[in-house]
Amino acid sequence: MDFILSSLIFSPLLAALVLLLMPARLQKPAKVVALLGALVQMVLAIVLYFRFDGTAAANGQQGYQFVEKLNWIGFSLGSLGRFQIEYFVGVDGISISMVLLTGIIGVIGVISSWTIKKNVKGYFLLYLLLLTSVMGCFLALDFFLFYLFFEFMLLPMYFLIGIWGGPKREYAAIKFFIYTLVGSLFILIVMIGLYTSVIDPLATAAQLGMLQTSGINPDTILQVQQSLQQNVIEGADLVRTFSIPAMMDPANFIPGSLLHVFSGTVLWDLPIRFIAFLLLFAGFAIKVPSVPVHTWLPDAHVEAPTPISVLLAAILLKVGGYGLIRIVYPIFPDAGAYFAVLVGGLGVLSIIYGALCALAMNDLKKLIAYSSVSHMGFVLLGLASLTSEGVNGAIYMMFSHGIISAMLFLVVGVIYDRAHDRMILNFRGLAKRMPAYTTFVVIAFFASLGLPGFSGFIAELLVLVGGFSSPDITGLLPRWLTIVAVFGLLLAAAYYLWALQRMFFGKYWIFPELREKATMSDLNRREYLMLVPLAILAFLFGIFPHLLLDKIGMTAQGFTELVLRSGQEQLNMVLSTIIK
C-alpha cells in the first residue's frame, strides 16, 4: 500500500505549512513554494492517471484502487452500536478524471496568480488550502470526510473572492458562501439520516467476533447482511458507518431505520428516501449549478480575480456533478429512476436558459459564466439518461468543461489585465491589434461551442446520444427533452460568434475613456504558458477520447448497470411499502 492518494491531498497543505513559516515580505519565494506545491500535486495526479488500471471492473460500490483506510474516530454508543468515522480514500474511473483535472488546473491557476500584488502570502496560503480540500473531495469515500472537505472549500473561496475580488466582492462572496452553505445543510441532514441507517458489515463482523473464527471471506459480509435484515444482531454490536460504498448496498441498511427501502415513512406524500434524494440533489445542484439555483455563479465569477474564476469554473463546479455521480445516484438509485425527468429536465432547462442568458450579456466574463451554466446542464442530462453513453458523456463533459472553461476565463483575464474592462461593446477589431490573442480566443470559443476536434464535442455527442436513445434503452427520459437540448448547440454558436463579431472583428476601436490606461499588447510569455497547454489538451482529448474513456469506461458502465438495476428493484420495493 502506497500513500499516493494522501500525498495528492496533502502536498499542497505541506506547501501551505512551509509558506506559513516564511516571512510575508518574501513574495517571490512564496509564489515559488505555491508553484512547487501545485506542481507536486499535478505530477502525482499524472502518475496516478498512468498507474490507474482502467480495465478493472468497478461500479462505485466496489473496485476502488489505491485505497487507504484508517480508523479515525470511533467510540461505543452503548446499545446503539459503535460510532465510526474513517479516513477512507480511493480512486475509480469517476474520480480519476477529476483528480487529473484538479492537478492540471491547480498549476495553471498558480501561473495565472503570478501577478497578484496584494498580500501574496495570504493569497497563496488560501489557494493551497483550496487545492487540498478540492482534491480531498474527489478522493474521499467516507461521507463525513467528504463533507469535511466539501465544507472546508468554502472558507478559502470566501476570502479569495472577498479580499482579492472586484468592486462588488463582498456581496458576491457572501452570496456564494450562503448559497453553498444552504446546499451543504441539505447534504448534512441526509448524511445524518444515512448514518443512523447504515452499518459497516465488515466492521460489524469484527465486532461480532466472526473474523477470528473464519477470517475475511465474501460470505462473512453476506452473513452479516442476512442477519442484519433478519434483525438478529444486537444493537450494541452494530458498527455504524459513513462509508459511501457501504451506503450503496441496500442490505447494509438497518431494518426499520429511516432510510431503509422498506421503511415506509412518508413525508409530504413522498417516501422519505425520495425526500432524501431531493435534498441531496438540491445541495449538489447549487454547486453544479443548475437553473434555478445558479444566480450565485455570475456574481461570483464577475467579482473573483481571474485565477479564482478559473478554479471556480474548472474544478469547484465539478464537485457538484461529482457528488451527484458518487453519492446521490448510487445511494438512492430508486429515486434517481423516479426523478429522471426532473433531473434531465433541469439539465435541459439549464442548457437553454444559460445559453439564452449568455446571449443577452454585454460583459464577456458574465457571458462565459452563463455558458458554464449551459454546459453543466449537459452533465445533468447525461446522468439522468443512465445510458452508458450518457454517463460517460457526463463525466467527459466535466473534464472537458474544466479544460475549456479555464481557457475561457484566462482569455477574459488577458483583456481585463490590459484594459481593466471587459464589456463587449467597449472593444472592436481586437484581431488586428492582438492576433495571437484572437487566435486563442477563437480556439477557446470554438472548443466551447462544441466544434469537432475539441474535447467538448465528444462530451456533447455522448450526452446527446445517450439522452436521445434513453427512451428506447432505459426508458427514463422522453425524446423531446434531448431534441430541445440539441438547440443549445445552436445558441452556443450564436453567443460566441456574436461576441467574436462585436469584439474582435471589424476596425480596431476601443472606448475613449479606456484608451489612456489601456495598453493593448499581444500575449506575453506567461500567458502563452497557460493557454498553449490547455489548447493542446482540448485538442488531445477531442481527437483521442480513448485516453480518458478507457479510464472512465469500466466504472461508468458498472455504475450505470448498478444504478439502473438496483434503481428499478428498489423503486418497486419503496413503492410497494407505500401502497401497503
Place this chain on the structure above:
Amino acid sequence: MELTQLLKPLAGTPQTTTALVVLLLPLLAFMVLFSFGKRLPRRGDWLAIGISAITFALSVYLFTQTWNTATYHTRTVWFSLPSIIVSDFTAGILLDNLTVLMLVIVTFISTLVQLFSVGYMHGDTGYHRYFAYLGLFTFSMLGIVLVDNLLLLFIFWELVGLSSYLLIGFWFERPAVVAANKKAFLVNRVGDIGLLLGLFALYTYFRTFDLEALRTLIGSGEWLNNNFIVTYSLNGEPWLLELSPLLLTLAGLGLFMGCVGKSAQFPLQIWLPDAMQGPTPVSSLIHAATMVAAGVYLLARCYAFFTPDALTIIAIVGAITALLGALAALNQFDIKAVLAFSTISQLGYMVMGMGTGAYDASLFHLTTHAFFKAALFLNAGIIIHAMHRGLHHAHLENIDPQDIRNMGGLRKTMPFTFYSYLLATAALAGIPLTSGFLSKDAILSVSWAWAQTMSANGNLVYFIVPITGFVVVVLTAYYMTRHMWFMFFGNFRAPFNVTQIRFSAKLETERVMLVPVIVLALLSLGIFFSLNPLSFSGSWVVNGIGLENFSFGLLADNLMQAITIQDNGNHLVHIVIGVASALLAAVGIAIALIKYNRKTSEQLAGEQLNSTFARLSYNHFYLDTFFNTSFVKPVLWTATTLYRVDKRIIDYTLNYGSKWLVVLSKMVSWFDRLVVDGSVWLVGALSKVFGMLGRNLQNGKVQSYYAYSLFGFILVILYIVLF
C-alpha cells in the same frame, strides 16, 4: 447478423494509406502556413500549391486504382465504451467510385483555385493566412469524402463549416464580412441540428454510425404489416427492431436537414448570397464547386436510408429551391450575386434529382456544375480584379466594381475571359454539346419518369416537380444571357478608359489567373464526360456511379425499381425532353436578347428595379427579413427577458428574502433586548429594590430596631384582635 462482425477492423491497403496521406497533406500545409507562413519565402504559396498538386496527383492515382475496379476499405477502432449494448466507435477510410470521383474534383479545383489566388490575392496582408485556411478547407472537404462513417462525416462537416467561416471572414475588418460569416455558420448549424438528430435516430436503433454496417442492416430488413423489421445481434444479444415508416421518414428528413443547411436549400438558402463577401476564389471553390455540394454528397451516401416519403419531400424542396434561386437571379446587379443565386438554383436541381431517384444524374450534375461554376466564379474574379485595377488607376472610389451596370463591352477588352465565360455560361444554361446539357437532361428525364411513376394512380400533381425543372431551364438561360449582356456587350459604362482594366497591353490579366479559368471552361464541354455529347446515357460518370452498382438494398427499393422500369420504357420521351430542354434554353436566351438588345448604354447603366416582382426577386423574397423578425428577434428578446428573470425575480427574491431575514433578526434582537433581557433585568432590578429596602432597615440604631419591633408587635396584636 452480428454487428461486431460487421464492424471488425480492416487492415489498411496501399490505396487507403495513400488516401490517408491525401487527407493529411493539406492539414500539414495549414499548420505550417498558419504558424510560419509569414517567414517563408513568397509567404509559402508555393508550399500550398505544391502540396495541392501532390494531392491531386495522388488522387488521380487512386482514381485509376479504384474506378470500376475495386473498393478499398480500412477501419480501426477509434474509441469504445465497455457496454454490451454499445458497439465500438470506429474510424476508417472507404474508397469507392463516388469517393475517388469527388477526390479528383476537389483536389483538382482546389489546386487551380490556389493557383488563381496567387494572382488574385497578391499583396494582401493575410496572404499566408489565406493559403493556410484553404489548406484547412481542403483537409476537411477531403475528410467528408473519404470517411466511412456518419459520425466522422459530421466531424468533417463541421470543420468545413469552420473553414468556410474563416474564409468568408478573411477580410474581417469589414463589418459586412463578419456579419456574413456568422450568419453562414449559424444557419448551417440549424441544419446540423437536424443532421445530428438524424444520426442519433440511426444510432439509437442500429447502434453504429458506420455506413457499410448501416447499409447492410437496413438492406437486411423487410417491410411487414407496414412496419420495417430488422433483426441483428450485438455482442450476442438479439436486437429486434420494428420501425414505423414515420420514424424512418423523420430520421431521413433529419439527415436531409444537414443537406438543407450546407447545400443552401429552401428555407435555409439565405446564407449563401451573404457568403459572397469572402474572396472570390473562395466563393468559387467553397461556395460553388465543392462545399455546397457536400449536402448532395451526403444524400448520396445515405441514399439507402430514405423512405419514399422522405424522397418526395426532398424532391419538392429541391424544386422550390431551384425555382426561387432562379427567380432571385433574374434581377441581381452584383456580378457574384447572380452566380450565387444560380448556384442555389443548380443545387436545388441536384437535390430535386436525388429526391426523384435520379441518383446518378444528380451526382453527374454535381460533377459538371463543379467545373463550370468554378470557371464562372474565377472569371468573375478576373473581372472584379480588373475593375479594381481600373478604378484604382482612375482614382475613383465610389463606384462599385462588382455592379454589372458599370461594366459593358468587355468582350473586346478581355477576349479570353469572354470566351471562357461564354463556354461556362452555355454549360450552365444547358446548351447542347456542353456538359451542363447532359447532366440537366439526365435529371429532367428521370424526374419525368418519377412523376409518371408517382402519378400512376391518376394524381398528376407530381408532374409539378419536373415541370418546375423545365421552367428553371428557361429562367437560367434568361438570367445568364442578361448577365453576359451587361458585362460583355454594348459599351463600357464606367467613367474611365476601358483599356485601363487590362493587366498590360499584351495580357488582359495575369497568366496565373487566366490559365485555371481556361482549363475549367474547357472542361465544360460535354465531350469530356460522354463520348456521345448529345446523350448522357453513355457517360462514364453516370455508368460508374449508378444505383445499379449498389450491392445493398434501399428503403425505397420498390420505388427505385418502378422508376427504372418506367425510365427504360421512355425512349421517345427521352428524345422529347432533350429537344425540349434545348429549345427552352434557346427561348430564355431569345427573350433576354430581345429585351436587352433594344436598350441603350444609358438605360443599361441606370437600370432600376421597377416592378414589385423585381423588388421581390432582388431582395430574395424578403426571406432574410422574415427570419429576422420571426426567429432572431424573438430569441434575442427571450434572452434579455430571461436575464431579467434572473436579476429581477430569482435574485430579487433572494435579496428580498435576505432583507426580511434582517428585519426578522432585528425583531428577534428587539425581543431579546426588551423581553428576554428585560425580564432578566427586571429580576435584577426588583432584587435591587428589595435589597435597598432591607439594607435601609438595618441602620444599626437600637431606637429604630425598637420602633420596628414595636410596630411588628402592634401588627401581630391587630391581627389577633381582628381575626
